[in-house]
Amino acid sequence: MPRTMTAEGFEAVADLFAVLADSSRLTILYLLKQGPAFVSQVVQKTGLKQSNVSKHLSVLYDAGLLGRERSGNQIRYFVADPLVFELCTLVCQKLHRDAASQAQVLRKVAG
Numbered sequence: 062m063p064r065t066m067t068a069e070g071f072e073a074v075a076d077l078f079a080v081l082a083d084s085s086r087l088t089i090l091y092l093l094k095q096g097p098a099f100v101s102q103v104v105q106k107t108g109l110k111q112s113n114v115s116k117h118l119s120v121l122y123d124a125g126l127l128g129r130e131r132s133g134n135q136i137r138y139f140v141a142d143p144l145v146f147e148l149c150t151l152v153c154q155k156l157h158r159d160a161a162s163q164a165q166v167l168r169k170v171a172g
Contacts, residue, residue, distance in 0.1 A: 080124040081145070085109060086117045090126065090145060097139035099132075 066074075080086065085107070092098065092106055104114045118138055121127040128141035 077124060080120055080126070081148070083117065083120075085113065086121055087149070089114070089117055089121065090140065090149075093127065093138055093140050094143075094146060097130075097137045099135045099137050101135070103138070 088107055088109075089103060092103060098106070100111070100114060100118065103109075103118065104111045107114065109117075118127065118129075122129055122138070126140070126142050126145050127138050129136050129138045131137075
């Protein structure tokens with residue numbers, strides 16, 4: 062992150078985190094990490110309703126995280142910015158550290 066951040070910059074970061082703050086969107090991202098998929102395939106593999114999948118795909122596309130290409134009357138989505146997975150890895154590492162610290166505290170309290 063730059064040393065100085067404008068209000069607009071913070072707003073843009075907050076907007077991206079808002080996009081990623083939905084577990085269904087993260088599920089879709091990780092599904093598409095395996096390779097491009099048509100909307101119907103995303104619906105089938107996630108178990109989400111088609112209308113919800115379409116909405117989430119649109120949000121991810123508008124955020125620049127997904128790309129799409131038309132094939133006949135179907136649209137295939139793919140990960141356009143794999144950097145998002147590095148961010149998810151960092152968050153997961155923090156959650157694991159927090160869980161380990163909490164477990165250590167609980168062991169001391171119980172012991």
